[in-house]
Amino acid sequence: MNDNQIIPQLKEGNETAFKELVDTFQEKVLNTCLGFVPNIHDAEDIVQDVFIEIYRSIDKFRGDSKLSTWIYRITTTKCLEHLRAKKRQKRKSFFQSLIGMHENADRIKAYDFNHPGVVLENQERTKVLYEAIEKLPENQRVAFTLHKIEGLSYQEITKIMENSLSSVESLMFRAKKNLKKSLGDFYRENIQD
């Protein structure tokens, strides 16, 4: 079923059409979520939120972009919201630890690394990379994740991020540069002479 066929059915609340949409897009949505939040449990929760959001706001979809672009936009937004909420929680715990209300602030992380797509021998290295990605500014992080993890073209990313091609190229350039610097700093501290 193409966009023109499925969208009217979704707007009518057709459950079969919704099931087909979920079956078609859930792998893409899940892997994008894992690109932002490398924890399978958190990622699966976000996937559910994404599809609920799609179901609830399909009436607002005007068809200016492809359905997949719109779904990627919702996915990205939900992932960023999740990360912001985790950061807020971490900050709150930190302040609570300062006044002695919460003793385990150091143990609260944005997520515990649990990515089923990463083979055991690459786990440590990929985890270090994800920690570096976490330090990137949001827009660089989105561009990098969508391109390098989800394998989207710059052209597709421009539509999702509603940016120009040159902006996306610039974001990717800066993201790679910042990642190399961040990883360099990490290995400089952790490699013996």
Place this chain on the structure above:
Amino acid sequence: MENKKYNIEKEVRKAMDSIDNIQRVEGNPYLSTRLQERLRQQNDNNVTTHSQVPVWQLAMVIGLFILNGFVLVQSGYIDIESTVAVEEVEQENWLVNSKEEDLNYISWND
């Protein structure tokens, strides 16, 4: 020193390349069933919440009025039993606020 720099560059490159070795994760076959269940629950909750909120609000407002009246009566601010007219209250106040000679005048008249 040169060796360490080379090792760092090598590790950075390996870490950057590790992203290409991430395998695609398959979706959950039960996701659509879970979603439909979740949507159904949310719809049920919305229906229950919408139908209960006005009743609750009305009951709360009525309850507050009753409580307010009860407290006022108990505190003696409002005396329901004595139906004192405004004029009588005025007269009482006049008595209380009257000077001594006025009171004498009353008793002298009586």
